[in-house]
Amino acid sequence: MSFTPGTSTDSEITTSVLSDSLPSADTNGGVGLSDPATASQRRAMLDLTNRLRNTGVQRDIDLPMIAVIGNQSAGKSSLIESISGITLPHSQGTCTRCPTECKLTQADTPWTCVVKLHFITDERGSPIKATNITFGDAIFNKAHVEERIRRAQRAILNPNTDYKKLVEGHQVTSGANEASFSRNYVSLEISGRELADLSFVDLPGLIASVGCAGDANDIDLVKNLVTSYIEKPSCLILLTVACETDFENQGAHHLAKQHDPKGKRTVGVLTKPDRIPQGEEESWIRLIRNEVEPLDNNWYCVKQPSSHDISLGINWVDARNMEKQFFATKKPWSGLDSHLRRFLGTGRLTERLSAILAESIARRLPEIQDELQMIILQTRDDLGELPLAPSKNPVGEINRILKGFTRELSELLKGTPDEEGLVQTIRSHAEVFKREVYATAPNFMPWEQRDSLRHPKLSPAKFLSNEENVDTEDEDANDEPGPRPSVTLRGHTIYIDEVMRRAQNGRTRELPDYYPFVVQADYILTIVNKWQEPADELFEVVNSIIRERVWNMVEKHFAHVGKGGVKQAVLMIVYDYLDEAADRTKEKIDWLLQVERAPATLNTHYYTDYRDKFLAHYRGCREADNNTMSNFRNLATDWHKAETVNKALSSLKELGISVEVDDLARLLPSDPLEVALGIMASVRGYFQVAYKRFVDMVPLAIDYEMVRGMERGLDEALLEGLQLTGEDAHERCAAMLQEPTAISSKRQELSKKLERLCAARTELKRLSI
Template sequence: MAVKIIENDNGLEGLKSKKSTQRLNQIDRIREFGVGDHISLPQLVVCGDQSAGKSSALERITGIPFPREDGVCTKFPTEIILRHSTETSRITATIIPTSARSEPDKVLLRAYRKELDDFTELPDVILEAATLMRIRGYGVNEGPAFAADVLRIEVVGNTGLHLTVVDLPGLIAVENDQQTEEDIALVDTLVDAYLKSSRTIILAVVQANNDIANQSIIRRARKFDRDGQRTVGIITKPDLINKGTEGRIASLAKNESPIKLKLGFFLLKNPSPSQLESGMSRSEQIHQELDFFAFWKEHRLDPSRVGIIALQHFLQDLHSRHIEKELPMVRREITALLTKIDGSLTSLGEERQTPSDIRMFLARLSMKFHNLTQAAIDGNYSDGDFFAGSNRDSSTRLRADIHCLNGEFSTYMRDKGHLRKLCIDSEPDVGSESDIDPEEEGEMMRVAKHEVETWVKRVYWKTRGRELPGNYNHVLLSELYHEQSSRWTMIANDHLTSVLATTANFVDIILNWIIEEEDVKSRVREIIQSKFEVKKAAAAKELETLIKDEKRQPITYNHYYTDNIQNARHDAMKGNIQKAMQSVEHDQNGKLHACKTAMDSLKLIVSLQNRVIVDMDDQACSEALAGLNAYYKVAMKTFVDNVCRQVIERHIVSDLPDLFSPMIVMELSDQDLVRIAEEPPQQKEKRATLSELAQNLRDSLLHLHN
C-alpha cells in the first residue's frame, strides 16, 4: 500500500533551496550514521509555555497534521525527521529512550517501531508511545506526567526537503493537581538540554493574549542564547487579544517593545479547530491569515514578518546560514571524537577470540615487559615516554634506584654498622656501654676509649686458654668480631626489604604502563608475584648463608688486613715513644740532646727503658683490638660487596625480565590463557560499539568533504 504524504504546496517547499538542500542532506546523512547521538547537529526546536500554540506552528512549518487534543503532543519531545526522496515513501515511528531508563525499559522502548500508511494514524502512535513510556494517565495512575524519551517520526518521500524539527513539552508556570513539582523540573531539564546546544535554532512561541513578560520561554531562551543569534519569536493567537490592544502586539512584532530579539518576531494567525475540521485547505489558511492582518494596516506591520509564508522563507535563509556556520565546527568535533574513539579502541588492545589470539596478545605484553625491564636494569633510559616521567614516588629508572640503595647501604654499614663506635673528643657522650643492652636494643653504642678497652679486656679474660702471658686466644678475636658485627643481620635485611619494595613498585609501574585492562593486569601480576616470591626466598636464603659465614671463625687472605695491623702497631709504638720522650726530658735536667755519640745514645735507651713499662695483659688486649679493627674493615667491605652482588644482583635484579617472559606465555595451557586474558563480554560489546561508531565517524567525515 502506498504511503500517503500530504503535499506541501507552501510549507516545506518554502524552505527549499539547492544550497540548503545539499547541506541538509549532509547533516541528515551523518544523522543516519548515529553521529547526532554524540555530537550536536543543527536542528529546529519549537518551544514555549503550555498551550502557546507550539504544535499548530510546527504543523504549519512542516505540513504534518498533529493531533489537536490538549496535552497529547506535549507530554514528551516529538522529533520530526523529513527526508526527501523521489524513489520511496514511508512514515516510520520509533522511540529513543533516555539514558536514565533502566536497561529493560530501554530494550522495550527501542523495540517499538511502526510503519504508518498516512498521518491519520499519528494520534494512535502518540497514544501508544505515551503508554509505553508509562506517562501518568496513560495506563498508569502514578509516575511522572512527562517523559524525556523521544518519539521520532521519520518521513521519507516527496517532502521537498531534509529537515529535523522537534516539538518540546510546554514550560509549566506553577504546579497543579495534574502536574507536580517533579513534573515541572523534568520539563525544565528536558527543554534546557535542547536549548543549550549552540546548534539549535530556537523557535520561541509566545501567545499574543498573554503578557510576554509572564511567558518564561523568552527568559529561558536568553539564558542559553544571550545575544539572540539563534532565537526567533513566533507570536500566535493574535485573534484572541482584547480589542484595542493590537498596537502592543504590533510593537512586539516590529521588535520595538522592551523585549527585543536580534532575529525578531513573526506574527501567525493559525486556523481555529472548527476551521480545520471543516477541511480548510492550506491555501485557504494562508489567504485567511493575510486577510486577518489586513485590518492591522494602521500599525504598519512589516510584511516580511507576517504570516506562515514569510516565516518559512525566513527560516529557509536562517537555517541555511546556520548550517553553513556550524558545519566547520561539526567537522572538527567529529575529527576530535574519532581521535578519542580510536584511542579508546587502542586502549582495549587486540581482539582476542581464540586461545591463539590470547597467547599472541600475552606474548606481545611479555615482550614489552621484558624489553622495558631489561632497559631499566641496564640503565638504558632511551625510551623517553616510559622513563621520562620518572620521579621519586614513581621511579622507572631501576638501575639508578638500586645504585642509590646500595650506596646508602654501604655508607650506613661504614658509619653505623658496628655495635660500638668510639667517640671522638668533640662528640657528646650519649651514654655508657652499661646503659644499653645490645641484645635487646640492636642499636649502635657510642663509647669512650676506656670503655672499649674495658670491653676488650672483659672478653679477653673470658677467653683465656693455655696461651702464655702477653698472648691471646684466637677465640678472643672471633668473639669480639661477632659482637661488633652483630648489627649486620638487621641492616642487611632492611636493605633487602628496601630493594624488594623498590623492585615490586617498579614492576607495578610497568604493568600499569603496558596493560590497560584491570582484570588482565591483576592475573599477570599473580604470575609475576609467584615467581617473585621464589626470588625473594632465594635472596633471603643467600643472605642467611652470608650471615652464617660471618659467624664462623674469621678468615682473610686480603693483604689489607696485614697492612692495617702493621699500621696499627706503628701508631701504637709511636704513641708510646712520644709519651716516653716526655718523661725522658726530666732525666736530662729538662734538656734532651740526641747526638750520634755512643754515650748519648746509651743514655737515651736507658731512659726509655725505664719509662716504657708494658703490662702483658694490656699488651694482649691492645693487639686484639688492633686485630679486630683491621679485620672488621676488610670483612665489612667484603660483606657489603657480597650482599650487593650475591643477594641483590644475583637473585633480585639480574633475572627480573624473566618474571614475565615470552617463554612463560608459551608454556601456558589453553585453559590458563582463557583464565588470564579472555576478553570480557562487556569489552567485546564495547569494542563492537566503538568500532561501529568509528566507522560511522569516518563515513561522516568523508560525506562532509564531498
Template sequence: MSDSTNMEISTTEYATRAKKLLKLALNLRDIGAETDFDLPRIVVIGGQSAGKSSLVEAVTGIRVPRDSGTCTRCPMECNMNDSTGDWSCKISLRFVYDKDVALATPRVVDFGPPLTDKSDVEIALRKAQVAILNPHRSPETFLSMTNDELKYYRTDEAFEEGTEKFSHNTVRIDIYDATCAPLTFVDLPGLIQNEEGEVVNMVIDLATRQIQGNSLILVAVPMTDDMRNQKAMRLARDADPGKVRTIGVLTKPDAVGAGAIGSKEAWTAILEGRSDELRLGYYCVRLADDEERSMNLSRTETQDLARMFFQTTSPWNTIADRSRFGIPSLVKALSRHLTDLLDEILPTLKAQAQRKIDECRKELELLPAPLMHEPSAEILEMINKFCGELKEAVYGKGNFKLFIQQNQASYRAFKIKIRSTAPDFRPVENVSKCAAISDVEESDEIGAHNFTNATPYDLYGVRRVIKESIAWELPHNIPFDAKSRLILECLERWDAPAFECLSSVSTRLYSYLHEKNQEQFKRFPKLQAYIWQLIEAHFNSRHELSQQAVQVTLAMEKSPLYTQNHHYLDSVRDKWLSKYRERRKNPIPPPPPPVPVPAPSPAARRPAAFDHRLYPSSVGVAAHMEEEVSPLDEALSALARLGYRGLTETDLTRLSPPDSFEEELIVMADVRAYFQVAYKRIIDNLPLTIEHALNQSLANSLQFVLVDSLALGSADASARLKELVAEESSISMKRDALTTKIAKLKGILDEFTRFGV
C-alpha cells in the first residue's frame, strides 16, 4: 500500500478522497461495470458459525437476517456513508445477471421507501432477498409480505415454481450514519457443510467467484476452532496465494476458555504476525452475544464492552499493537485499504474502458450497417447496384473484364472445334496413299489446332457422291446436290460444338449471377432467396430464347448454301484447286507409324572416326552443281531454239492429256472453298448470337423484371418488403449488444470524468 496507510481515516482530505472513490466505485457497479472490469471491493466470507453475521451487524449497526441453515442466498452489498443528518438506510436490488449470464443493461430497482428505524431493516432485508431470488416477479409483490409468508420461498414447491436457490444478483443497502466511516463491502452466504451437496457447492461457487481479482478478502475466523479447519481461509489462500489481499478477522475471543492455554498462545502468535502471516494482518473483535443483542445496546455501548474486554483479558491485553483490536480499528483499516486500492486501480480501468470502446467500434465496423432508409429504397438501391455491375461485366466496362475474357476463351474453343470439321479431301485414288492437306493460313491463325477429324474422301469417293447425285443434269454438268451433300456433311457437325459453346457461356453467366446474388443480398436471407427466384426464372427464359437463336443461326448456314462474298470464295477455290492438282501430281504419303528404336550399345555410343573418302570436298560439290541442268530447263531451252520463246512450266502442262478426275478435283475445291466461307461466318455469328440473345438481353432486361416483381404499388408492399430486409437475428443482436456495451462503457468514462479520475 501507499504512504496513505499511515493517515487517520478521520483526516478531512483523506476522508473526502475516500468518500469520492467509494461513491465512484458504487456508481460503476450500478451501471454494470463489474461485468467488464475487476472493480476493487471488500468481500466478507466465513463459515456458518464463524460470527460473520454478528461481524456485519457490528460494522453496520443494523440487524441482519439470522436463521438455522443457510439464510442468506445472495450477496448483500453494504455501503456506509457518514452523514450529518439522522440515521437512515435505503435498500435496492441490483440485477446484473440473468441465470448467470451478464445483462447488457443492469437494473437497479429501489425496494421500498427509505427506512429511518433500524428495527425495520431485518425484515426488509428478508423481503429483498426473496425478491432477488424471484426475478420473474415484480419486487413490489414482496414488500407487504409477513415473515411467515416469506418462509414459503425456501420450500421445494417454491423452487419448482421458479424461485432460485441462489443468485449472483445483489441486495444493496446504503446506510447514512454520522458515526460511521466511509466503507463498502459485500457479505456472502456463510460456508456450510450440513446441507445437501447442491447447496454446499452453490455457496462455495458464489464465494470463489466473488473473491477473485482485486477483491480484498475479509475472512471471519472463530477462535473457538483451529485455524487449519477453516474452509473460508483455504478458499482465500487459493484465490490469493501471495496472501496480499486477505485480511483475517478473529471472532469469539470471549469464548476461548481460561484453561485453553495452547489455543491462546496460537492465536497470540497469529495476531503478532509470528504465524499464518498475512500481508494485511489479522484483527480481533469481540461481538455482541445473544443476551446483549436482546438488550438492543447501541453501537457505542457494544464497542465499550469490547474495549473493556481487550484491556482486561489476558493474553489480549499483553499484545503491543492495540490497533489490531476492536470494530473501530477494523473499519478504519478496511476503509483505508479499500481507498488505497481504488486509488491505485481505478485510473487503469479508465484506460481499459477506452480500449474496450475502440474494440467494440471495430467489431461494429465489421457488421453490416443498419438500414438508413425505407425498405423499398434500400432494396431498389441494391437491385440497381446488382444490375449495374452485371451490365459492366457483360459489356466489359470499367474493371469488369474477366467475364468477357472467359467467354472469349469459350468462343475460341468453339472456333477450333468448327475448324476441325473441315472436309478432308485427298486427291488420289486411294486415301491411304496421301496425307491430309494442311492450310498454311489456318495454321498461322489457329496454331497447333489446324487439323480435321472429318471422314477422308479420295477421288473415287467424290466420284461416287457425284454419281449418286445425278438426276436430269445434262452431260458434263456436275450436280449441285453432290457439292451440297458434301458441304452439309460438315455443317451438320456444327450443332454439338455450338450448343457446347452456349452451355459454357450460360453456365458461366448462371454462376456469375448466383455469386453476385450471394454477395449483394447476403445480408438479408429472405430477400436473397426471393431475388434469386426471380433471377433464375428470368435466366431460364433467356436461356431458352438463346437456344432458339442458336438453332436459327445454325439453320441459316444449312439452307440455303449462300454467300455474296464471291471474291473470297473464288480466291479460296483457286487456291485449293491448285493445291489438289499439285498433290494429285505429287502425293505426299502419310508419315509411317513410329518404330521403337532399341537403345544403342555402349560401343555404338562412341563417335566413329571421320572418313574423308565418304565426303568429297565442298569445292568439288559446288562445281558439280554448277554443271547440272534440270530437264525442265533443257526442254524450255530447246523450244526457245525452235522459235517458241517465252514459255513457262504452266504452258508445258497443256501438252499433257486432260486428267480423268478433273471434275472430282473441282468438286473438292468448290466444297472446301464454301466451307471456308461458312466457317469464317459462323465463328463470328454464333458468339454474337449468344451475346445478344443471352448475356446482353438478360443484362438489359433484368432490372425491369426485378423492380416490376416487387409490386411497389401494392397494398401490402411496405409490410412485405420490410419482411424481406429483416436481417439475421444474430447480426441485429450482436449490433445491439455492441451498441449497448459502448453506451455502458461511455457511461463508465463519464463517471471517471465526473469524479476527476
C-alpha cells in the first residue's frame, strides 16, 4: 500500500465522517469516518453539509471539514488509504505533488469509480473559473484505479498537454512536468454497496528542502496550499507525525500550532510506531497521555503495513488485523492503561473523528444560515453596483440610450426652471455682453478742450435712467432703484471743438452752411468696430458652456455603455455637430457687424427722439456754463436795472412781440458750435438705436444657431455617425454594448457566487429536524 496526497470537498468529508460505519472483519473495505450509532439527526446534518459542498459554496463560507497534513514521508497517505480502502499510486513524484479528492458513496449499485480533473488555477497559478473534466470512462475494476489516478495526476501537472492523450494508451513517464506542484486536483467519485458515505482531503506533504534539481519555490507553494485549508476556523486538522523522525523537526506540527495554538481543532496521529529507536518510546507515549503538546482531542497512534508487507500483497483486512496485534503485543503500547488504549488503532481514530466533525457541523449550521443570508445580500448589492448587463436586443438598447440622451439634451437647450440651467447661465454672460457694448458709447463733451479742467465730467442724462439697465460714469442712472454694475465708457473723451474741426475738414463742395454725413458715419464706424471683441467673447463663452454641458450629458448617458468606445464616438459626433453650429453662428455675428457698419434705421421716431433729447442735454450743459439766463434773471430782480429791463420788454410789446425775461436770451447771437452739437446729438442718438438692436440680435443669433440649433438634426447625425441602420446594425450595436473584460468577469464571478449561495440556501431549507 502506498499513499498519495489528495483533497476533498468539505461537505463530503462532513457527511461521510458521520455516516460511515466500521466494516466487519471480513469486509475488504475502508473503516470509514462514521459512527455506526450516529443518530438520524446527525446523518441529516452530514448529508446537508455534503450537499452544501456540492454547490461549491465552500469558496464563500467556512464549512466544517477534515484536512490531513504532515511532512513528506510521515505516513499520511498510508493513513488515508487505511481509512478509504483505495489503493493509490505507489511511485514517487506525481502522487505527492497534486491533491486528490476522494468521495465515497454508499449505493445499491455495482462498484464504480469515476476520475475527474478539477482546474481552479491556470498554469501561472492565477484563479480561473472552476472547470471539471471527466478523465476517461467509468472504472468497474479496482485493479485499474491506480494507473488511472497516476495518469490523472500527470494531466494535472501538465495542463498544456492534451489530457485525452493521457487517458489511455499514452505512456506515462517520470520525466519533468510543466508544474512541480499544483492547486488543481484529481477527484475520485467512488460508489458501491460495501462503501460508506465519506469524503476526505489529503494535502501534499510539507517540504523541508529540495534537491539540486528541485525548485526552492515549491517549499512555500506547498506550505501556502496547506495553510489555505487549515487557516479556516471550521477545518479539523488531522496532523500526522512520523515516530521515526525527531518531533521538533516536523514542520507540520509547527504549522498546525500556528493556526490552532490552543489545540482545540487538531487531532494528532503518530505513524510508524515500529520505527521508534530503542529507548525513546517514552517521549512518544507522553504524547498519547497528552502530557506534552496537549490537544483537546488528544493524540492517536496507528500502525500501517510496511513496504515489505505491501510487496507481499497484503490486503486491507490483514493490515487491520496486523495493526491490532501490534498494539496488543508490542511494548510499551501493550502495557498502556485501558483508558489510553482507546487512542490506539485506525478504527478508534476514525470513530473520534466522526464525533468531532458531527459536533462541529451542529455548531456551525445556524451560523452558516446567517452568513449565507448576509453574503447573498452583499453579493446582490455588488451586482447592482455594476453597469447593466448587455441587452439581448442591442439595436433597441442603443436606440433607447440615444433617445434618452437627445431627449434630455433637448430639455437642456430649451431651458429648464433651474437657477444653474443652461439658458440662465448664458443670460448672465449676455448681460455682461450688453454692458460691454454699451461701454463703447461715444464720450462727447459739449465744451472745448481748453475747458477740460473746468469740466472733467458731463452731468447725467436723466432721461436715460428710466430706460437703460446699465449705469455709466458719464450717464448716471441713480434715479433707477436697485444696484447694478458700473460701466465706464471706453472711448476717449471727444470735445466739441474736435467735432467741429472734423466737420469742417470733411467739407468738400457743400454749401457753406452744410456739412457732410461722413463725419457721423466715421464716428459710428469707429464705435461698431469696438463691438467685435465683446461679440466674440460672448460667442466663445457660450460655445465653451455648451461643450461642457454636452460632455457631462454624454458622460451621464454613455460612460457605462460597452468598453467606452460608444461614449467617445457620440462625443465626437456631437462635437462635430456643435462645431458646424458654431461656424454658422460666427458667420451670423460677422454678418451683423458688417450690417451695423453702414448706419441706417427705419426707427425714425426712436432716433429723432433720442437725437433731440441729447441735443437739448448738450445745449443745456453749455448754457449752464455761459450763465446767460441767470444774468437776465438777475437783471429782473436787481432794482437798479429792473427799470431798464421792463422798458425793453414794453418796447417789444409795442412792436407786437410778447416776451418774458427768459426769452431775452434768444436775442443773443447763435452758438458758433451749434453744428458740432447737432453732430454729437445725431451720433449719440443713433448709438442708442444701433446698440439696442445689436445687443438683441447677437444673443438671438447665438441662441438660434448654436443653442437651439444643436437640437435640429442631431438625431439623424447620431444615427448616421454610429451607423445604426443597415444589415450590420445588429452586429455593430452588439459590439458597442460589449462590456469591458474586467466588468464581464466580475459579473460572471458574482453571478456564479450568487448561484452557489442560493443553491446552498435551498439545501438548508431542506433540512428537517
